[in-house]
Amino acid sequence: MNCQKNELLLYRLIDGELSPDDVRDVSEHIENCTVCRQQAVQMQQLSDHLRLLPSPEPTGDLLQS
Numbered sequence: 317m318n319c320q321k322n323e324l325l326l327y328r329l330i331d332g333e334l335s336p337d338d339v340r341d342v343s344e345h346i347e348n349c350t351v352c353r354q355q356a357v358q359m360q361q362l363s364d365h366l367r368l369l370p371s372p373e374p375t376g377d378l379l380q381s
Contacts, residue, residue, distance in 0.1 A: 317345045322352050329356070330363050 322345045328334050329342050346353045 317341050319345075319349060319352055322346070322349070323355065326352070326356055326359055330359055 322342055325334060325338060325342045326346075329339060334342065346356050
């Protein structure tokens with residue numbers, strides 16, 4: 317797997333949207349590629365931080381429509 321393809325799959329990996337075969341392929345790649353491994357760690361940290369943000373409440377106008 318090349319880094320460009322891996323980058324596209326990293327987002328789906330973090331969101332839990334990959335097949336078991338793709339998870340295996342991406343995991344093998346990031347074990348052997350320090351650049352992609354660092355990117356995966358950063359993306360996971362960002363995802364974790366975003367999950368901590370409160371969900372916005374819909375405005376009254378939105379609820380009426």
